[in-house]
Amino acid sequence: MFRKLVFPLLTxxxxxxxxxxxxxSTPTIILTDGLNRTVTLPRPAQRVVSLAPSNTEIxxxxxxxxxxVGRDESSDYPARVASxxxxxxxxxxNTEAIVALHPDLVLAGGINTPELVASLEKxxxxxxxxxxxxxxxxxxxxxxxxxxxxxxxxxxxxxxxSLKSRVAAVDAKIxxxxxxxxxxxxxDATDPTKPYTYGPGSFGDLLIQRAGGANVSSNLSSQFAQxxxxxxxxxNPTIIIxxxxxxxxxxxxLKQRPGWxxxxxxxxxxxxxxxxxxxxxxxxxxxxxxEALAKLLHPGLFK
Amino acid sequence: MTNRTLSYLWTLLFLAMxxxxxxxxxxxxxxxxxxxxxxxxxxxxxxxSEPLKTFAFIIVSIRLPRTVLILLTGAALSxxxxxxxxxxxxxxxxxxxxxxxxxxxLGAVLAMSVQWxxxxxxxxxxxxxxxxxxxxxxxxxxALARVGKAVPTTNLILxxxxxxxxxxxxxxxxxxxxxxxxxxxxxxxxxxxSQAGWGPVLTILPYLAIGLGILLLSGHTLNLLQFGDDxxxxxxxxxxxxxxxxxIAASLATAAAVSFSGIIGFVGLIVPHVMRLWFxxxxxxxxxxxxxxxxxxxxxxxxxARSALSPQxxxxxxxxxxxxxxxxxxxxxxxxxxxxx
Numbered sequence: 035m036f037r038k039l040v041f042p043l044l045t046x047x048x049x050x051x052x053x054x055x056x057x058x059s060t061p062t063i064i065l066t067d068g069l070n071r072t073v074t075l076p077r078p079a080q081r082v083v084s085l086a087p088s089n090t091e092i093x094x095x096x097x098x099x100x101x102x103v104g105r106d107e108s109s110d111y112p113a114r115v116a117s118x119x120x121x122x123x124x125x126x127x128n129t130e131a132i133v134a135l136h137p138d139l140v141l142a143g144g145i146n147t148p149e150l151v152a153s154l155e156k157x158x159x160x161x162x163x164x165x166x167x168x169x170x171x172x173x174x175x176x177x178x179x180x181x182x183x184x185x186x187x188x189x190x191x192x193x194x195x196s197l198k199s200r201v202a203a204v205d206a207k208i209x210x211x212x213x214x215x216x217x218x219x220x221x222d223a224t225d226p227t228k229p230y231t232y233g234p235g236s237f238g239d240l241l242i243q244r245a246g247g248a249n250v251s252s253n254l255s256s257q258f259a260q261x262x263x264x265x266x267x268x269x270n271p272t273i274i275i276x277x278x279x280x281x282x283x284x285x286x287x288l289k290q291r292p293g294w295x296x297x298x299x300x301x302x303x304x305x306x307x308x309x310x311x312x313x314x315x316x317x318x319x320x321x322x323x324x325e326a327l328a329k330l331l332h333p334g335l336f337k
Numbered sequence: 338m339t340n341r342t343l344s345y346l347w348t349l350l351f352l353a354m355x356x357x358x359x360x361x362x363x364x365x366x367x368x369x370x371x372x373x374x375x376x377x378x379x380x381x382x383x384x385x386s387e388p389l390k391t392f393a394f395i396i397v398s399i400r401l402p403r404t405v406l407i408l409l410t411g412a413a414l415s416x417x418x419x420x421x422x423x424x425x426x427x428x429x430x431x432x433x434x435x436x437x438x439x440x441x442x443l444g445a446v447l448a449m450s451v452q453w454x455x456x457x458x459x460x461x462x463x464x465x466x467x468x469x470x471x472x473x474x475x476x477x478x479x480a481l482a483r484v485g486k487a488v489p490t491t492n493l494i495l496x497x498x499x500x501x502x503x504x505x506x507x508x509x510x511x512x513x514x515x516x517x518x519x520x521x522x523x524x525x526x527x528x529x530x531s532q533a534g535w536g537p538v539l540t541i542l543p544y545l546a547i548g549l550g551i552l553l554l555s556g557h558t559l560n561l562l563q564f565g566d567d568x569x570x571x572x573x574x575x576x577x578x579x580x581x582x583x584x585i586a587a588s589l590a591t592a593a594a595v596s597f598s599g600i601i602g603f604v605g606l607i608v609p610h611v612m613r614l615w616f617x618x619x620x621x622x623x624x625x626x627x628x629x630x631x632x633x634x635x636x637x638x639x640x641x642a643r644s645a646l647s648p649q650x651x652x653x654x655x656x657x658x659x660x661x662x663x664x665x666x667x668x669x670x671x672x673x674x675x676x677x678x
Binding site: 107121122127129131157 | 459647
């Protein structure tokens with residue numbers, strides 16, 4: 035009698051148990067990251083440690099800010115990330131500080147080394163390596179990837195649409211233009227006879243072109259390249275943009291440099307400070323950077 | 338107790354304290370009471386509470402392998418440094434004198450310029466390239482310094498210095514030409530590379546065992562070499578062959594040590610000198626004492642590197658010179674044993 039009852043009861047319990055979670059559980063997230071690793075998350079990550087400023091900006095922009103529990107030292111945007119614990123930065127990351135935060139996802143970026151990813155993986159952490167995008171399209175794809183990892187796909191679709199329409203608005207005004215001012219974008223001029231500038235393949239170069247400028251360093255051989263002052267004098271840019279203004283470079287200090295006084299941009303006072311983070315961090319603020327550059331280069335078109 | 342036993346006792350005590358420090362101190366503060374509970378708990382097999390489990394994980398999976406890797410690296414660099422100083426009869430000699438560091442650096446930076454697949458072998462590319470670069474450099478320098486059958490020390494040093502400059506220049510050139518991240522290369526060159534886990538330890542262990550083993554048995558040879566090559570030859574030592582053996586052993590240990598940790602300067606130069614000032618210049622003792630204290634010294638430097646700017650980590654090579662140089666100058670000023678060299 036007893037035995038006869040147990041089996042159906044047991045079956046019933048199992049069926050009920052099987053039904054319960056199935057209705058509430060979300061499908062497992064399986065993605066391939068920038069190092070060709072397969073990353074599996076049972077559900078959207080709730081405790082994320084970001085290892086790159088661009089990743090932090092992406093997480094906050096797509097509405098996953100509340101899920102971020104740690105950051106690298108260079109992450110400073112949005113301002114409220116200052117209260118988050120840091121886990122290292124430029125000179126090195128501290129794996130035990132990361133482990134102690136119990137993250138269910140560590141979001142690494144193009145500035146992190148594969149060795150760091152391997153170390154964290156060996157410690158049993160789930161790491162997603164978000165590769166640096168080369169185009170705005172790839173940046174949007176990165177936003178969508180992070181959205182899937184953190185469960186914010188709906189907000190992100192809206193965000194990407196608005197980013198795309200802002201870019202389209204800039205394109206609409208810039209594309210018909212025939213004349214494009216020549217631009218010199220300065221990253222670092224510690225040695226003013228050969229300052230660092232953005233070469234081809236960098237977002238600095240890409241956004242200057244898209245904003246309707248002709249980058250005088252477009253023909254250099256690497257993304258971050260030193261431009262000789264002689265070449266700069268020959269190119270004679272119409273506009274000088276100071277990406278190093280955060281480090282104290284001003285139009286006045288630039289005028290003091292020997293050999294720079296002959297440039298048209300210096301004579302005409304066409305020297306502008308600029309927030310380099312808007313073009314150097316491959317996140318959604320690249321679009322802010324594009325708009326700011328377009329406004330700088332074509333003030334008449336953007337009021 | 339004899340002087341000799343005492344010297345071993347002191348250095349071993351120092352090493353033991355350094356190991357304890359290295360396990361106890363890190364970015365995450367673990368109270369000593371918890372440390373004790375974890376130790377006793379894991380020995381008796383009782384289950385730990387949730388926060389203690391995290392601490393235990395940090396100690397066993399992060400601090401312990403790193404401590405062992407740093408210990409081995411320090412031992413290899415100081416032991417090789419002592420041997421090099423004896424071999425070249427030169428107080429300026431360190432394990433990098435004839436090009437191990439510059440060769441390793443060139444190999445590493447070349448390997449970093451390639452985007453390796455994320456696989457076991459892809460991750461091994463940089464350490465393997467630096468190991469091969471270091472050993473190739475030593476063989477090349479040795480071949481270049483050779484005059485007939487003899488290999489005069491002056492030739493070795495000069496060939497080493499010249500080739501090092503060449504390799505360093507190439508390294509800088511490749512770093513400037515690379516479009517990728519410079520900080521990876523810079524942190525490697527400053528001794529700031531660290532890979533977690535037991536993999537690196539197990540990989541370098543055989544090379545260190547062979548290299549340091551030979552050096553430990555070479556004390557007598559090194560003592561004889563102090564009389565000069567001719568004298569040593571007359572005393573029945575096959576100078577060229579023995580010197581080559583010590584050179585290979587020291588280079589093997591150094592190359593293995595830098596392959597995972599990057600180039601850590603100064604330990605290999607200073608620790609043997611301190612040991613010589615304190616305990617005398619007998620190489621039968623100097624080599625083992627340098628190995629023991631070098632391990633301890635690098636562990637202390639690593640604790641500082643991890644905690645000074647926590648949670649950021651400093652490259653070890655910066656700390657060794659920044660803290661080691663003043664310490665050495667202090668030892669030098671206090672030395673009763675003047676003109677010790």
